[in-house]
Amino acid sequence: MPPDTTYLPGAHPATLDQPGVVDSVQWYDSVWQHSVQQHFDSLEMSYRLYEDQQRPNYPLPEGTMFLIMLIILSVSAYLYIIRPSLRQQKNKQVIRPRTPRDNTVQEIQFDQWLSRYNPYYQSLSFDNKQRFVYRVQQFMLSKEFRFHSMVAEDYIPVLVSAAAVQLTFGLRNYRLDYFDVIHIMRKEYVLNIDQETYYGHVSKNGIHVSWKKFMEGYDDYKDCVNLGLHEMAHALQYDAYLGFEDHHDRYFKERLNEYAAEGRPVFRAMRQGMSYVMDEYALENFDEFWAVSVEMFFENPATFREKLPNLYQEMCELLNQDPAEPGRLLNAELA
Ligand SMILES: [Zn+2]
Numbered sequence: 001m002p003p004d005t006t007y008l009p010g011a012h013p014a015t016l017d018q019p020g021v022v023d024s025v026q027w028y029d030s031v032w033q034h035s036v037q038q039h040f041d042s043l044e045m046s047y048r049l050y051e052d053q054q055r056p057n058y059p060l061p062e063g064t065m066f067l068i069m070l071i072i073l074s075v076s077a078y079l080y081i082i083r084p085s086l087r088q089q090k091n092k093q094v095i096r097p098r099t100p101r102d103n104t105v106q107e108i109q110f111d112q113w114l115s116r117y118n119p120y121y122q123s124l125s126f127d128n129k130q131r132f133v134y135r136v137q138q139f140m141l142s143k144e145f146r147f148h149s150m151v152a153e154d155y156i157p158v159l160v161s162a163a164a165v166q167l168t169f170g171l172r173n174y175r176l177d178y179f180d181v182i183h184i185m186r187k188e189y190v191l192n193i194d195q196e197t198y199y200g201h202v203s204k205n206g207i208h209v210s211w212k213k214f215m216e217g218y219d220d221y222k223d224c225v226n227l228g229l230h231e232m233a234h235a236l237q238y239d240a241y242l243g244f245e246d247h248h249d250r251y252f253k254e255r256l257n258e259y260a261a262e263g264r265p266v267f268r269a270m271r272q273g274m275s276y277v278m279d280e281y282a283l284e285n286f287d288e289f290w291a292v293s294v295e296m297f298f299e300n301p302a303t304f305r306e307k308l309p310n311l312y313q314e315m316c317e318l319l320n321q322d323p324a325e326p327g328r329l330l331n332a333e334l335a
Pocket of ligand 1: 230
């Protein structure tokens with residue numbers, strides 16, 4: 001080993017194995033450089049080993065994994081943060097309390113539609129029109145309107161609700177709470193249960209009306225054919241017998257029985273061909289007799305009263321109104 005050198009372990013380059021070929025300074029520089037290089041190499045190796053040990057083994061390249069994580073985070077943020085807050089905002093809009101101005105705008109709009117399409121409404125006094133519109137608003141709020149094979153339009157629920165409000169205008173219980181849903185079909189439909197064609201029907205699933213037939217009923221308000229009034233008459237009967245007892249005027253059921261006592265002999269006489277005052281569909285059964293008599297009661301009260309005065313009087317007392325004098329209540333306490 002040459003003098004004046006510090007021994008650096010592992011420094012044995014091949015060129016330095018021959019003492020005397022290089023001088024001591026050169027030899028020292030070479031050994032130093034080689035040693036430092038070796039030290040750096042070993043550091044780099046350790047770092048690589050360290051990196052290899054620490055780095056997780058991803059099934060996909062890192063860039064792809066990063067993108068996937070970013071997508072997962074974005075979707076989670078949308079699902080759990082953004083969407084709930086949007087929904088909350090939307091719900092807030094739905095339950096936003098109506099201002100007096102909103103109400104006035106709606107009342108004016110309802111008045112225009114009802115004045116145009118509902119002859120019963122047209123014949124009411126100003127005060128009764130206001131009472132009618134209020135009841136239509138309340139009735140609509142208590143129902144969900146589902147449209148089938150047709151475009152929903154704002155005036156349709158108003159006119160359908162008006163048929164119920166017209167029938168129950170003399171009664172306190174006017175919302176027909178037994179029903180939550182009113183189905184509006186574009187035209188006639190076939191029911192799977194019997195493969196028959198219907199323009200409307202009432203079941204525990206709701207009140208069903210075909211819109212085309214409904215409008216025909218009000219277009220000709222003299223022919224004693226009115227689908228809206230017909231179905232609402234069935235619905236009123238359902239509500240009285242199957243609805244929540246507390247919501248009912250107990251006297252209404254009593255009056256319904258009195259109407260039946262007066263109506264059954266007329267119904268039997270019609271079936272025996274002794275009288276054809278009403279549409280022959282009334283002959284189907286006594287429920288249809290009731291619904292058809294409601295149509296005639298509103299659309300041709302004069303003939304009804306002339307031909308069947310006792311039954312007409314029972315109808316007036318049952319519904320607490322007389323269509324010959326629209327809006328007049330027979331008993332103010334019942335309405
Ligand atoms: Zn019917």
